[in-house]
Amino acid sequence: MLRIGVLASGRGSNLQSIINNIQEGKIKASIKIVISDKKNAQALDRADNYDIKSVFVNPAKYSSRMNFEKELLEMLNNQGVELILLAGFMRILSPFFIKKYRGKIMNIHPSLLPSFPGLHPQRQALDYGVKVSGCTVHFVDEGMDTGPIILQAAVPVKRGDTEETLAARILEKEHIIYPEAVRLYAERLLEVKGRTVKILEEEV
Ligand code: GRF
Numbered sequence: 001m002l003r004i005g006v007l008a009s010g011r012g013s014n015l016q017s018i019i020n021n022i023q024e025g026k027i028k029a030s031i032k033i034v035i036s037d038k039k040n041a042q043a044l045d046r047a048d049n050y051d052i053k054s055v056f057v058n059p060a061k062y063s064s065r066m067n068f069e070k071e072l073l074e075m076l077n078n079q080g081v082e083l084i085l086l087a088g089f090m091r092i093l094s095p096f097f098i099k100k101y102r103g104k105i106m107n108i109h110p111s112l113l114p115s116f117p118g119l120h121p122q123r124q125a126l127d128y129g130v131k132v133s134g135c136t137v138h139f140v141d142e143g144m145d146t147g148p149i150i151l152q153a154a155v156p157v158k159r160g161d162t163e164e165t166l167a168a169r170i171l172e173k174e175h176i177i178y179p180e181a182v183r184l185y186a187e188r189l190l191e192v193k194g195r196t197v198k199i200l201e202e203e204v
Contacts, residue, residue, distance in 0.1 A: 005081035012043025017175035117145035
């Protein structure tokens with residue numbers, strides 16, 4: 001069974017959606033460790049609720065980003081992690097880290113990439129005046145939200161939306177497409193060629 005490691009910094013609702021899908025037998029995988037760079041991340045409590053190993057790694061304790069990342073890598077390796085999921089992890093991973101797990105790190109971002117990468121994508125979408133936004137699951141490369149796109153879902157922007165109302169509407173879709181992307185990966189139904197991710201199931 002696919003061994004997953006999750007990196008999270010906060011609420012952990014995407015982590016929860018993946019746990020739920022595993023529990024329901026929809027994803028053939030198991031989460032071996034949840035690591036947070038924030039002591040009070042709700043994501044750690046969610047892991048505890050399911051007896052999933054949860055660890056707070058304090059970045060302030062490390063002399064450099066590389067040393068912090070080496071610690072993360074050691075923890076992930078010790079658990080035999082094969083796929084890393086970023087779920088609201090508020091740090092950029094360095095090329096050093098990414099090289100070690102190339103093609104094996106996924107992220108979810110609350111916009112239709114390549115529009116509105118980086119911080120506050122929902123606010124960026126509202127400020128720009130788009131009528132449709134959404135969310136994207138992608139493999140992580142060295143850039144900021146630039147890796148090959150696995151799945152996307154569109155969400156309408158409604159009159160009177162605030163950052164919060166739009167974020168909430170997008171989040172509902174996040175909780176559908178992130179588990180689905182993990183399922184496809186676990187079933188080896190994703191094939192990456194350059195920027196393009198082919199979903200093998202669609203051919204059936
Ligand atoms: C989500 O909106 C995700 O797309 C973004 O950060 C947020 C994390 O939420 N990367 P949660 O911690 O999964 O609830």
